[in-house]
Amino acid sequence: MEILIDNLTLRYDGHLLFENLSIRALSGQKLCIAGPSGCGKSSLFRAVLGFIRPQQGTISIAGQPMNDKSVWHLRRHIAYVTQEPDLGQEVVLDRIRRPFDYKTNAHLAWSPQAVKGYFERFKLSPKLLQKQTTDLSGGEKQRVAIIIGLLLNRPILLLDEPASALDKESRQILKNTLCQLSGKTVLVVSHDEVLLDNADAVIDIAVFRRGL
């Protein structure tokens, strides 16, 4: 599924993050978004999900521009993993299962086997499923958030610094997992070389800052 970001200008808290940014991610492409801290990489993802309104420009998913009417429908195409995920305060299994109770995801079948498979792949103990989310380490939270994103099985995956709290082995597992996602459009914000090397293209959004 294609993402088209056209001539986007974004401010946050009164600060200009970037202007006239245009990115086209073709269906099945894996793009890495790069740039120094504070240049608006995370905010770009939040804009793609409709959590921040751009001052100028449009964001289209599969040819459909995002607006008041389409935003709820367009979000259904995107799985999003935030930087330092906030998993709330509940049992891990309940947190993983929660999106499957939403009406929007009624078409998705809840599969304990799929959860078990991902836990094995990401080297997480099944005992974690019964723990409180607040008791997880940063790396465990990040892997659980990635697993939730993968379980939603959406055509677009936005990953914001998904490897920041992962060890080398987990980063390699993540890279292999992303490589196996054929047909999915993946946008990753990362400084990790393993992920950068495997992207179809790296886009440095710092060049869209005013004066550069």
Added chain:
Amino acid sequence: MNITSISVWGLAAGYGLFIIPLAILLWVRVPLIGTMLIGAVRMTVQLLLVGFYLQIVFTLNKPWLNALWVGLMILVADISVIRGTGIRFGRLAWPLFVALLAGTAVPLLYFVDVILQKSNLLDARFVIPIGGMILGNCLRADIIGIRRFYQSIRQGEKAFCQQLADGATLAEAVRPYLRSALHEAFSPTLASMATIGLVSLPGMMTGVILGGSEPMTAIFYQIAIMIAIFTGTAITVWLAVELSRKTCFDAFGVLNRHIFTDNAPQGR
């Protein structure tokens, strides 16, 4: 009825009790003497004015005038709640007014009609004091509930947005916050229901006893009013949150940060 009135001289003697807290404040050097004196003067003036007005309202006992008085109390409560929640007036005024109106009117009219079985539903002797008691508790619960609801979404914006990204509708995304807000808003009333009579004798019961009624009559009144208060708080907090959602969230389901009187960002 066998009520012992307080004479003007008796009331004046009542002010003599102020000497004790005044002495404590002076002794411990707590800088609250001015506030205490202003509070005492305001209390006296406000209550005397209300007393004069209520005497007129009770004497006339016109249903429309009584309803107007309750409406005015709701309006004042509306403004007080908004000040207490830190949310801009324009965003909350109308939804909250409707919520307070429903939260007060439903248990109040049920109380007068079904429990007391009065033919005149807007009799000043019942509507004004009972309405005031229900409304006072709705006000307190609303401040707790609404502030908790919006501040917890504001502070946990990341987790809230994650739910939207995972596919939640706005109603689904706010549900955990609504649950937590209702829990916090109901807790004081539930705690007071659980300890009433053991820890304190509530105002209404005391009033009915002082009015010359049998203790059991006072107890029946108190049980009924506690149920009415809890019903009123449940209606008003739930309705206030549900109705204000339309003005406090944008079409994308994101909490509008401009609703807060202090609109500093709380998270990213």
